[in-house]
Amino acid sequence: MKNLRAMIEMAKSEPGMFAKLSDFDNEAMVIGLRNCIFNLDRWEYEKPTPERKVSKRANVVYDPDPKYPQFLKFLKRALDACRASGLPNQRPEYATGDPGRISGLP
Numbered sequence: 643m644k645n646l647r648a649m650i651e652m653a654k655s656e657p658g659m660f661a662k663l664s665d666f667d668n669e670a671m672v673i674g675l676r677n678c679i680f681n682l683d684r685w686e687y688e689k690p691t692p693e694r695k696v697s698k699r700a701n702v703v704y705d706p707d708p709k710y711p712q713f714l715k716f717l718k719r720a721l722d723a724c725r726a727s728g729l730p731n732q733r734p735e736y737a738t739g740d741p742g743r744i745s746g747l748p
Contacts, residue, residue, distance in 0.1 A: 658692065666695040674699040682721055 654660045671682040674696040678687040687704050690696070 661695060666697045669694075669696075672696055672698070676701060676703045678704045680704060683725070685718060685721075 669681075672694075673680050673682065674690070675687075679690050679694060679696055680687050687706070
């Protein structure tokens with residue numbers, strides 16, 4: 643236990659190794675993907691940077707050449723409906739624990 647505490651204290655002293663919980667998820671309509679950060683407001687992907695701390699993650703790779711355009715149209719309409727109803731200021735829940743279901747959509 644003593645070694646573990648020493649290791650944690652050493653990591654805290656390294657630049658960039660310590661972050662407060664309040665540093666994370668300051669953008670409600672952003673989700674981290676395996677290869678980028680996806681902005682749901684602007685419907686575009688962005689490069690991740692160390693300054694943007696996103697803990698809301700989906701274990702998927704963004705594909706700029708989608709194979710399912712109908713589903714993407716549906717998803718965009720659903721997100722537009724959320725924005726129109728005033729939900730963008732809330733943090734939507736993207737996963738319910740059931741891998742086949744997405745919540746937070748009307």
